Amino acid sequence: MQSAPFRRRSFRIVATSAAALLVLSLAGCTPTPEPPDQPSPTTQAPSATAPASSPPSATESEPPAGAVRIAAVGDMNGPKTSKRSSPSGRNGAAITQLVQDDEIDAFLGLGDFQYDTAYCADYVKYWTKLWGGTMPKLYWVSAPN
Secondary structure, three states, X not given: OOOHHHHHHHHHHHHHHHHHHHHHHHXXXXXXXXXXXXXXXXXXXXXXXXXXXXXXXXXXXXXXXXXXXXXXXXXXXXXXXOOOOOHHHHHHHHHHHHHHOXXXXXXXXXOOOOOOOOOHHHHHHHHHHHHHHHHHHEEEXXXXX
């Protein structure tokens, strides 16, 4: 068993790291606003003679160098939810795929992971079945809901 000061220090390190990841992700995701007197490119009406636009190239869809990619989900698994076809199951599978393909740097679990009562057996029986694949990049962000 670890001493109380060591556990508190470990918790502070994890909490600080999660907060830093969240701040970095928000700072990197905010586009520069358009001046109010100029319409943004997404609000301009298409020209009648304009050619059809092509899909974005691979370089346009890749994040900029040094970007932090984070997925986050709160209240992720309903009581006794274990069906892979459920909304929770589909979300868990999608984020697990992002983890396996190394397309995200971190996965933030926000608030509750499993309802009604958080027993270890329920996590093993229900949550782990659908969300266990996210654990290599999982950071639990505990907060009052």
